[in-house]
Amino acid sequence: MLFAEARQIFVNNDGMVYVNSGKGELAVVSADLATKNTWTSSNAHGSSTGPVSGGVSVATIDSKRYAFITTSDGYIYTLDVADPLNITLVDTYIDGHKFNDIWVENSKVYVTSHDGFVILSVAIPLAGTCEGSFSPVL
Numbered sequence: 001m002l003f004a005e006a007r008q009i010f011v012n013n014d015g016m017v018y019v020n021s022g023k024g025e026l027a028v029v030s031a032d033l034a035t036k037n038t039w040t041s042s043n044a045h046g047s048s049t050g051p052v053s054g055g056v057s058v059a060t061i062d063s064k065r066y067a068f069i070t071t072s073d074g075y076i077y078t079l080d081v082a083d084p085l086n087i088t089l090v091d092t093y094i095d096g097h098k099f100n101d102i103w104v105e106n107s108k109v110y111v112t113s114h115d116g117f118v119i120l121s122v123a124i125p126l127a128g129t130c131e132g133s134f135s136p137v138l
Contacts, residue, residue, distance in 0.1 A: 007055075016031070066079060071099060076093040
């Protein structure tokens, strides 16, 4: 077992599988299970009293593969996953939003949160240029 609590999964078209625990952990596993590796944030996320949701998305930017993972306490981690056996932290973006899920496509980062959703511009490192947000009115 790579870690105890899997939250979100992303399967890339080359068969690599990316799993986020929501606690600042990423597992990268090949579909044949021959390649396995994990990355763990040095920041503490979650607690024993409340689960932490998290999302994962993978995108190729400037010919390099990156995984973007979220935690519900406002973190987006950008990880270089070009070499699954050598996952490296590229950037940490911290915001007041309580992030849930994430999708990266066409130079945009789409993130859902407990407060609605946010659209960020993709730049490595993640500059956090907010292009728009939506908060539902109840």
